[in-house]
Amino acid sequence: xxxxxxxxxxxxxxPRDGYxxxxxxxxxxxxxxxxxxxxxxxxxxVSRMTIYRTWADMPTLxxxxxxxxxxxxxxxxxxxxxxxxxxxxxxxxxxxxTVRALRENELFVRIVELDPELLLPYLLSRRxxxxxxxxxxxxxxxxxxxxxxTIRAGNPVAIARGLLLAAHGFVLSAHTMVDDHVSEDELDAxxxxxxxxxxxx
Amino acid sequence: xxxxxxxxxxxxxxPRDGYxxxxxxxxxxxxxxxxxxxxxxxxxxVSRMTIYRTWADMPTLxxxxxxxxxxxxxxxxxxxxxxxxxxxxxxxxxxxxTVRALRENELFVRIVELDPELLLPYLLSRRxxxxxxxxxxxxxxxxxxxxxxTIRAGNPVAIARGLLLAAHGFVLSAHTMVDDHVSEDELDAxxxxxxxxxxxx
Numbered sequence: 465x466x467x468x469x470x471x472x473x474x475x476x477x478x479p480r481d482g483y484x485x486x487x488x489x490x491x492x493x494x495x496x497x498x499x500x501x502x503x504x505x506x507x508x509x510v511s512r513m514t515i516y517r518t519w520a521d522m523p524t525l526x527x528x529x530x531x532x533x534x535x536x537x538x539x540x541x542x543x544x545x546x547x548x549x550x551x552x553x554x555x556x557x558x559x560x561x562t563v564r565a566l567r568e569n570e571l572f573v574r575i576v577e578l579d580p581e582l583l584l585p586y587l588l589s590r591r592x593x594x595x596x597x598x599x600x601x602x603x604x605x606x607x608x609x610x611x612x613x614t615i616r617a618g619n620p621v622a623i624a625r626g627l628l629l630a631a632h633g634f635v636l637s638a639h640t641m642v643d644d645h646v647s648e649d650e651l652d653a654x655x656x657x658x659x660x661x662x663x664x665x
Numbered sequence: 666x667x668x669x670x671x672x673x674x675x676x677x678x679x680p681r682d683g684y685x686x687x688x689x690x691x692x693x694x695x696x697x698x699x700x701x702x703x704x705x706x707x708x709x710x711v712s713r714m715t716i717y718r719t720w721a722d723m724p725t726l727x728x729x730x731x732x733x734x735x736x737x738x739x740x741x742x743x744x745x746x747x748x749x750x751x752x753x754x755x756x757x758x759x760x761x762x763t764v765r766a767l768r769e770n771e772l773f774v775r776i777v778e779l780d781p782e783l784l785l786p787y788l789l790s791r792r793x794x795x796x797x798x799x800x801x802x803x804x805x806x807x808x809x810x811x812x813x814x815t816i817r818a819g820n821p822v823a824i825a826r827g828l829l830l831a832a833h834g835f836v837l838s839a840h841t842m843v844d845d846h847v848s849e850d851e852l853d854a855x856x857x858x859x860x861x862x863x864x865x866x
Contacts, residue, residue: 576789580785580789581782581785584781584782584785586841587788587837587838587841588777588781588837588838588841589841590841591841591842619846619847619851621846621847622846622847622851622852622854622855623855625842625847625852625855626852626855626856626858626859628834628842629834629835629838629839629842629852629856630831630834630835630856630859631834632833632834632837632838633829633830633831633832633833633834634830634831636788636789636833637788637789637830637833638830640787640788640789640790640791640792641792641826641829641830645820645822645823646820646822646823646826650820650823651823651826651827651830653823654823654824654826654827654863655827655830655831657827657863658827658831658859658863661862661863661865662855662858662859662862662863664862
C-alpha cells in the first residue's frame, strides 16, 4: 500500500516531522525494540542531543509517531468521503474505511508483527490520544446525524464508544477470521451492516 | 464474583480437573509467569512426573485451563437463558451475558492484570479452541434463527465471525471507555442494540 506518512505538503515541513519520519523508517526496518534515539538521530542526520531535546525517551517519541500516523489514516479516509452523502452514510464509510486503512497501514502491520505488546496498553489500560481523537470525531458526527435525523437518539458519547469497541476487533483480528469459509470483504460487509443498522433511527 | 470453575458435580471428577484447579489457584495467586509445573504438582499434592505425564509444559496446560474456563463461562450463561424465547433474543442474551461474564471472570481479570501478552496470539495470530467453540455455537444459533425467521439471511459463518469480532472490544476494552460520561451498563445496552439490530431480518 501507499505510505500515509506524506499526506500533504505541510506534513513534513517541520524538523520534528523529519525526525518522526526517521523513527518510522527505523521501526519499519528493525522494529520498535531495536530502534534507539541514537539510531533515529543518525538516520535523521542530526545530533543525539537534537533528538533528546524533542523526546526524552523512545516511548514518548512512539506516542507522537503513532498519534501522527493514525491521525493521517483517519484524515485520508475522511478526505475521500462524499460530502453530499447523508451523515449516517458518511459515518459508516468513515469507520469502515478507517478500519481497512489501519489494517493495511505499514506501521501498524509492522508493530503487530514485531512488537504487538505495544498495543496492549491501549486495549487494556487506557485510551490513547488517537482513540480520543477518533471518538471526538465520531461523537460529533453522531450529534450531527441526530440533528438531521439520519442517526438514532441516545447518548452520543455512549454510541461513539460502542462503535469504537465494535470496530477494534475488525482492525486487530479480522485476519484470524478469514479462511475458505469467509473472506475479508464479507467481514467488512458485516461491519457495514452492523454500523448502519446500529445507527439508523 | 462467584468462581465459575465448579459449574457442576462432574467438573472436578477427574484427576486432570484437580490438577487444572491447582494451576488455576496458582495463577490467581502469583500469575502465569511465576507458575511452574513443579508448583502445580505441589499444590495438587502429586509428583512432578504425574503433572508432566499430562502436560509437557506450562503453555499446553494453560491452553487446556483456558479452554475449560471459557467453556464454563459460556455454558453457565447459556444455561441461564429462557428456552422459550425467540432464537434472536436468546443469541443476543448469550453474547451479552458471555461478554459480561468473561469481563468479570477472575482468571481472565488476573491474566489481563499480570500477563496480558498471553492474550495476544488469540487476538493477532490465530483463533483459540474457545473462540472456535463459541463460533460454532453462534453459527448454529444463526442457522436456527434463519430457519425460524428471527435472524436475517446471509452466510451464517460470516455473521457469527462478525459478531465475535464486534464483541472482542466489549470484553477487552469496555473499562477503558467507562467514565463520568458513560457507564458500563450503557455500553452493554449499546452492545445489545448493536447485536439485535445486526441480526434482525
